[in-house]
Amino acid sequence: MKGMTIIVKTITDFVAAFIVVFGAYIVLYGHLTPGGGFAGGVIIACAFILLMLAHGREVAFARLPERAAHIMDSSGALAFLIIGWLGVTGGFFFLNVFGRGDMFRLLSSGMILPLNIAIAFKVGSSLFLVFAALAMFRRRSFRAMIEEELS
């Protein structure tokens, strides 16, 4: 059987969705409460990393394909830059040109919320890809390395 024991797998399946929801909350309320795009993105990535640890790479990639992660990675960063450029319509790079809204509402503080979402996509997908890249390499035993060196 691939991956870890049935206990770990069951619990992982159960909590992964909650972790994603919590991460999304951290991202969306980043401008009101502690947190933000970076922290939320890391939490969302953790859900997928947990799936990868418990079930192996194939299951994690079935939920979030590598290609989709790459697209989100680049387009998140690009979205951040484009939102920054929208400020140029007001004369300054990163000028907050969106409506500010009422204080302490979800839809307030102009471009901070879209920027947090862009950062969450970028950070979450990159962290997932970094972990996937590390998981690609199987560690060789020290003995095997020595034997190879001697032969």
Added chain:
Amino acid sequence: MNPVPLYVAIPLGAAFLIPLLGMWWKKSGETLAVLSTLVLAVMAILAIGTPAMVHHMGGWTAPLGIALVSDGLTVLLLIAVNVIAFLCIIFSLKYMKVYTGLTKYYSLFMLMVAGMNGVVVSGDLFNLFVFLEVASIASYALVAFGVEADELEAGFKYMILGSVASVMILFAVGTVYAVTGTLNMADASREIATRFGGAEMNPALLLAAAFFLMGFGLKAALVPFHAWLPDAHPSAPAPISAMLSGVVIKSLGVYAMCRVMFHVFGFGTASPSSAIIANAMIGFSVLSIVVGGLLAIGQWDFKRLLAYSSIGQIGYVTLGIGVGARVLATGGTRSLAALAILGGLFHLINHAAFKSLLFLSSGAIQQATGTRDMKMLSGLRKRMPITAATTNLAALSISGVPPFSGFWSKLIIIVATIRAGLMGVAVVAIAMAFVTLAYYVKVQREILFGPVRGPAESAKEVSPLMYVPMIILAIVCVGFGLLYPVLGSRILEPARDALLNGAEYVKLVLG
């Protein structure tokens, strides 16, 4: 609105667009990289002679928000970075064909350019650190791009030492923030000037200056912080070596050091503390000139020889600037300090031109003959006339043969050093200029002249995409030597004045 943010935004946009479009369009890397570096190079050249300007990010004015500043010194560095980046990209089009994962290469390349432009235009200490990391991390990956064992080792070594430097710089930024309560360079400089102007500095600030000197010194590969460079620069693909030796060590090391020392620690005014820092700068420079030069003589790997030569030549650049700082700190005449700094900056831009040319030539030779071992090569003058001619020009220029550019910049530095009363240093600088000549004569004798034998027999001239950038750089080497009266007043003197007039920088940023 002014164009300063574009220097960061264009390469950053290209860096993220390349991998995205690269999934469907194989040529995205080449096309976007050529287009964006061309636009950047043209923008940088058009910026010559424009008045100094500042862009307040997000509309937040200076001490609160992040300011992007463009003054004479910035323009000098922007021209060096972006023009050389464009030429290296053109060179890469053909040279990099043998590698795989080219979208990643071009993406990292653009990220490195974005980081360097960011360091150059930033007016905020922490922002400078962030861009420095962006450029450094991109360059660690690019050094290891060939993923052979020795390339990975060089990249790893570079990453470890580079991270040590970054920690030092971060620590220094934190200390300056603790003492002055601001991260804006102009604001910090005003604070330091009002509290310590002309007097002994707070020990915490001296510690910060020492950490800046070590951190930026490591990025600039000054001896004794140079250990990473002789591995990293030869291991990278040739266009990356050209970028690293040509502009990365200058924009991340020398430029950042000058900007922080002159525009935060206030080198413009006489004070015992700046004299200590300036003397340390001169000490590191002399060590670099001597150690880099002497180690270069014994090298038989062409790129490794060039790498050691970079250490020696960067020593001349910081020597000029250090002597200028020392003259100012000890209450010497302003015109003498101006001369020394002008020499340093002139050598900076000259070295950017001829060292990138030499590294591109080494790449062309390696591709044509399959080796860079100087013992195996001989007589390339007959087989690769264009590469041989450009290599020759660059070698003559770097070793200080009149009338090429390197002669004039070294002459200015040495004259200023003598007039500043540092006879011993001047004698060392002159002696090591002859050593430079000696090892470039060795390059010419071993590689270019002599009978055609070994791998040179089957060598053919490289494609025009590779030799045209080399010819352009060779023209620049000759042009900087002959056209100084035109160039000096347009590019170098504004840069020198920007560095000397710290008060004007404060006025520009804070309004």
